[in-house]
Amino acid sequence: RAPGWAGVLAGAAVWCRPDALAGVVILGAMHLIEERRLSWLYVLTACITRFFGGLWIHHYFGTVLPITFESKRLLAELSPGNAGGLGFWLSAAPIWKRHGGVLAFEIAAMGLAGQYFVLRHGGRASRLLSVYGLALAAAYPLLGVPYFNWYSLPTAVAILYGAAFFALRAGRALGRWIGEAEGGPWIGRSQDGPRIGFAVSVVLVTLTLFSFGERNLYFFNRHEWPQRMVLYRQAAEWIRENSEPTADVSALEIGAVGYYSRRPLEDLLGMVTPRALPFLAEKDLRGVFRDKPTEFLLRYNQGGRLSRFFRSRWLRRNYEVVRTFSDPSQAHVLRIYRRKVPAAPA
Template identity: 25%
Template sequence: MGLILTGFILTISFYDITYDDVFLAFRYAKNILSGNGFVYNIGEKFLGTPAPFFVLLLVIGKYLAAFLTIPQVGGLISCVSLLLLSLFVYAIGRSFGQRMLGALAAIFTLINPLIVMTLGSETPIYLFFVTAAFYFYYCRGQIYLPAFLLALSILNRVEGIIPAALFCGHFILTRRKFPLRASVIAILTMLPWLIFSFFYFGSPLTNSMGAKIAQRQAGLGSFIYTAAWWMHRMVQNIDLFYLAFIPLLVFGVQYFIKKGRGWSILFFWIVFQTVAYLILDVPFYHWYIAHIGLAISILAAMGSIELLEIFRSRIGPIYKAGPIIVIVLIIFAAAAEVQVDINHHYPNPVNQLNTATGKWFIANSEPGSSIAYLEIGQIGYYSERQIIDLLGLVTPGASDWVRKGNFVWAYLNYQPDYIIYNPMFSSWIGVILNEPWFKESYTEVEHLTSPGYPEPLIIYKKHPGARLTPPLEVDAAQIKREQPGDEIYGNDNKGQTFKARESNMSGIEVSLFNFNKQNNKTVIFHLKETPDSSSDIFRHEFLSSEVVNNSGYLFHFPTIENSSGKSFYFYLDSPESTQGNAISVWTALKDPYKDGTAWTNERSINEKDLAFKVFYKP
């Protein structure tokens, strides 16, 4: 009862936490409740949410509690799921005769920031389903209920396939037969959705995971590198929660080896899911490590018990209360730290800005108008306008072009009425600012800001009747940006050789860097057949003040019809630039592009390549 009460107080404290991506599910639920069908954009049957079961829960919850908003319904559902998750963690410990361990693990789960930060979403529901399935299968010896729960976990997140496969493998190894009846139950549970989604969307598979993988292929940070950076940043904040738990985790591993093997299959699931993310090479998002938060909570509880046993055996009964007091203080301090951190970050500046932006569109744009942007969750939910998702989560076709590094395709293909530009994302979308079609067809109409957010959202509106040029397609590309080159000034130049794979080459985008300075000198782009060619195929002069920092600059030139299979060379120079008033280009190390190499001052640099894309007219 004490655990339930503690969990209830904590979850109610956190129920209004949410983040931008979850609003995709909220908008699907809103459209269902409004009679528009299971769609994100009205009239467009495209499955972009990774959590159809969560959408169903939102619809039911909103129907039963009409006085709540859909985000509040989502928050309460995920908070209840977190409470149930902690109760099943406790139940697992109790079934192993480890009641204290289970209670500590449950409390640590309730206050673990890696899990708390996913509240409002489907992730706590997923963790609850898998943990409950483990309890009923491994601790109670049941088969059919775990199969049902694992089927729901798959409907809630496709990653549920991993624990389902693990449980199936364990059943086969331990019982020497295939779990046929359990598999039938799982299939029957999912069958209504499979039939509906096949006929409604054309496929039961969500576009979400494919779009995330496309983002990684387009250059978004790797799972391991970004997760390590993210965790390092959290530890750097000297939060008491993280520092206090480090020794507990060390002792927890020791306890697991001695007495915690019963938890193995749960840890196997956590390891396998992490490995799956690495194999798929998905980019890092904080909800992709919530399951690791569960492992940390259990190991910390094991470490606490190990410390208690060490005190009992080595120091004596007079000091038994010491470690208990320390652990209780850690729990309360950690809970307070998490609460302070949550209050500080929610609602955070980006949430406030995106919400205000969505409401701006309600007041200042026509119903049915379209908006193109990257962070579409809250803006899409509150604007009630057609959304063109540049990353392709909810926009058909876009993720295929993102995979090739082409972020301009969605603009030119869908021709939005409004474009939102955020300087924070200049490396992906800054290229449009110097595009002729953008300058000719769009006018800036609003700057929206939020206290604490470093950049404004700039809204551009398309001129009435404007028609954009047909989109180009990416041919050759090297999109890694690992190191800015030296300044280009005086007699210095930097270039790249490459091979065109397609005919009709008509543009080259180069990733530029202005050192966060207002440069004002002329820069010259040259395209030649080879570094030794005496004349340029194409030459273009532009001012360095036009360069958007960390962004691409697309140079258009007359179509080269017979470009397929031929090698070319481009370079940049700026004789009138001076040190401190010059730009540079982004480069990649270890020669990732094999059909060419970087050049500096007429010398090839075999271990480097510039960051660039070659475009052609299809």
């Protein structure tokens, strides 16, 4: 109804999530197929909005496309078990089960089957949601990126929407079938069909809401930070209190560290540190740090992909542990390494 504003909003969505570009294209294609004409106003406003957004993003970050995509693709080559193909969605299954409850996979089956009804009977917004979710479900495994739970969110929403459509349409189809039947001892009167179909739809929707609602209410009432994030916050606050504002920090996870330390960061995984990408391409994670040794280095538990580096003589010669944080069970331990003297050349 308002293609100009639709284009502006679509272009702005790409500022927030670059993968929203798929939604912009899908919406334009849907309009072209259904209306048999292309809305040039939609295309123009979307392109203009995206262009000026791209200029601002390039000015601020130095690139139009986020380097996080390239870094994640390279990280997938370091740990390919959850990247690409079936491995991507196998990594999503435990999270879906955790939040979906006892009927999680039955609901997923309903949701996938329900995409047919969404595409057949839904409005344009519903169909856009369905196609966008399915497109991302196929794209991320093909792109070879490792699984992150926010990648699956659009697909999860599309599946839940499909489950609702399936419940309503399945109940309606059952009611119609009973209404057209001759009746019998187990069916009852044929005029009972609509009521039986409605009851089936209500039961399916109720089971879906209960299964998802009960589990997520449980997590909502008991929500707390993961223990490692608590330790990262404690370490970051200690660094802020015991260093100069120019002291830099290297870590494999930087979110909480950057927020609470207010110190310059070097992201060893390359999400926000472009210089790390050539080293990741060579599968040389240690080289990221040795190329630019920082004053502080954080080690969580055994050090993950840097476990061998934390046992190296080079690190022992140039760095020392100055503070250790742990939970009461000692299952989570975070160590802060600090440079002794300017690090020896690699």
